Amino acid sequence: MKAAIFTVASLSTLMLLTACATAPEIAVDPMAVDANFPPSLVELNFESHGDRLNGHAYLAEGEGPHPTVVLLHGFPGNERNLDLAQDLRSDGFNVLFFHYRGAWGSEGTYSFTHVIEDVASATDYLRANTETFRTDPDKLILIGHSMGGFAALQAAARDEHITCVAGIAPADLGAIANAFDADPASAEGFGAYSDTMQMLAGLTGEAAVAEIMANRETFDTRTLAPKLSGKSVLLIAGDKDASVPPDRIHVPLVAAYEAEPGIDLTARVLSGDHSFSWSRQELIDTVLDWADGCR
Numbered sequence: 042m043k044a045a046i047f048t049v050a051s052l053s054t055l056m057l058l059t060a061c062a063t064a065p066e067i068a069v070d071p072m073a074v075d076a077n078f079p080p081s082l083v084e085l086n087f088e089s090h091g092d093r094l095n096g097h098a099y100l101a102e103g104e105g106p107h108p109t110v111v112l113l114h115g116f117p118g119n120e121r122n123l124d125l126a127q128d129l130r131s132d133g134f135n136v137l138f139f140h141y142r143g144a145w146g147s148e149g150t151y152s153f154t155h156v157i158e159d160v161a162s163a164t165d166y167l168r169a170n171t172e173t174f175r176t177d178p179d180k181l182i183l184i185g186h187s188m189g190g191f192a193a194l195q196a197a198a199r200d201e202h203i204t205c206v207a208g209i210a211p212a213d214l215g216a217i218a219n220a221f222d223a224d225p226a227s228a229e230g231f232g233a234y235s236d237t238m239q240m241l242a243g244l245t246g247e248a249a250v251a252e253i254m255a256n257r258e259t260f261d262t263r264t265l266a267p268k269l270s271g272k273s274v275l276l277i278a279g280d281k282d283a284s285v286p287p288d289r290i291h292v293p294l295v296a297a298y299e300a301e302p303g304i305d306l307t308a309r310v311l312s313g314d315h316s317f318s319w320s321r322q323e324l325i326d327t328v329l330d331w332a333d334g335c336r
Contacts, residue, residue: 078104078175080130089142089162092149096139096163098174099130105175108182108336109135111163115187115212117238118144120316122186122209128325134332135176139163143242150243153214153252153260156188160196164203180205182335184328187285187315188212191262198268205335207275207328208262210285210315213294214253215261220289221254263297270303275331277324279313307331 074080080102086093101107110129114121118140126136141159143151160183168178182205185193190211197206221228232246253260276298278291285291287310295308309327313320 075102075104078102083174085139087139087162087166089159090149090155092142092147094139094142094147094159094162095145096137098138099126099136100174101130101133101135103133103175105135106171106177107133107135107175108180108332109137109167109174109176110182110184110332111160111167111193112136112138113160113183113185113189113192114138114140115185115189117240118189120186124321125184125325125328128329129332132329132332133336134182135174137163137167137174143244145240151238151241152244152248153188153191154256156192157195157199160192161200164196164200180335182332183207184209184332186210191260194262194265194269194274195260197272198265203272205273205275205332206269207277207331208294209277209317209324209328210279210282211262211276211290211294212285213260213262213290215257215259215263216290216293218253218257218260221250263294266297266301266304269298270301273305273331273335274298274307275328276306276308277327278310279315279317279320280310281313282315284315 081100083098083100085098086095112122112126121138126138129136140147141151142149142155149155164181167174167176167181171178181203183193183197183203184207186209190208191214193206194208194211197203228250232250235244235246235249238244258264276291276295278287280287291310298304298306311317311320311323311327317324
């Protein structure tokens with residue numbers, strides 16, 4: 042009987058040790074932080090063309106100045122990638138996250154043109170408040186998801202001081218305009234979808250489709266290549282993305298940017314849907330590896 046008990050106890054111990062040996066590594070928070078400049082989250086708002094935009098900033102530990110990411114959400118902004126923001130902060134980056142005009146309680150009315158303008162207002166705000174946020178004004182980085190990726194590329198093309206920009210499954214409204222021409226039913230579907238966006242003040246489906254069609258050339262991210270020369274560009278696609286299909290959006294965009302020799306391009310296709318639901322860590326690692334070269 043004692044031998045049987047000993048055997049069971051030994052087996053249980055062996056199983057416990059094996060489980061511990063094969064368990065995934067658990068991240069451990071630092072035991073101490075800089076007492077004068079600890080990591081923090083700061084609520085804020087700033088003005089864009091007369092309207093107040095709400096947001097918050099993840100501030101990295103230390104006196105800095107820190108490279109700072111402007112993290113841009115999509116349309117309407119259900120996936121906000123705040124896990125990425127947290128990891129960027131842990132890696133020494135500040136992160137500003139905000140809502141565009143008319144989005145999620147920010148003042149004003151929502152439009153795609155306003156989104157691009159609001160990104161410029163955000164970078165102006167950071168440059169005007171470098172001491173408050175311990176920000177390096179020469180190292181501002183734009184990272185956007187979906188419509189935010191579209192806005193990041195558009196804003197970077199307009200700002201010669203932005204040298205690093207990333208699009209995570211970035212939309213291409215020029216390509217969408219072409220799709221509307223080829224399939225009018227898709228325009229009707231997009232309009233109907235836009236009409237459900239009660240969190241985007243002032244937006245109607247009719248206005249959204251009309252704005253895309255009226256700005257099809259300006260909104261075509263492929264044509265931005267010459268204005269992105271001299272910049273580091275990261276493009277990430279999900280192989281199962283039904284919202285921004287890689288073959289229709291990512292592949293042509295990569296080809297256009299590869300044809301511009303001045304662009305330092307990094308292009309990746311990861312396993313994932315539009316929100317990279319089952320590959321979050323791979324997405325974060327990809328962005329962090331690229332961002333390390335933007336310090």
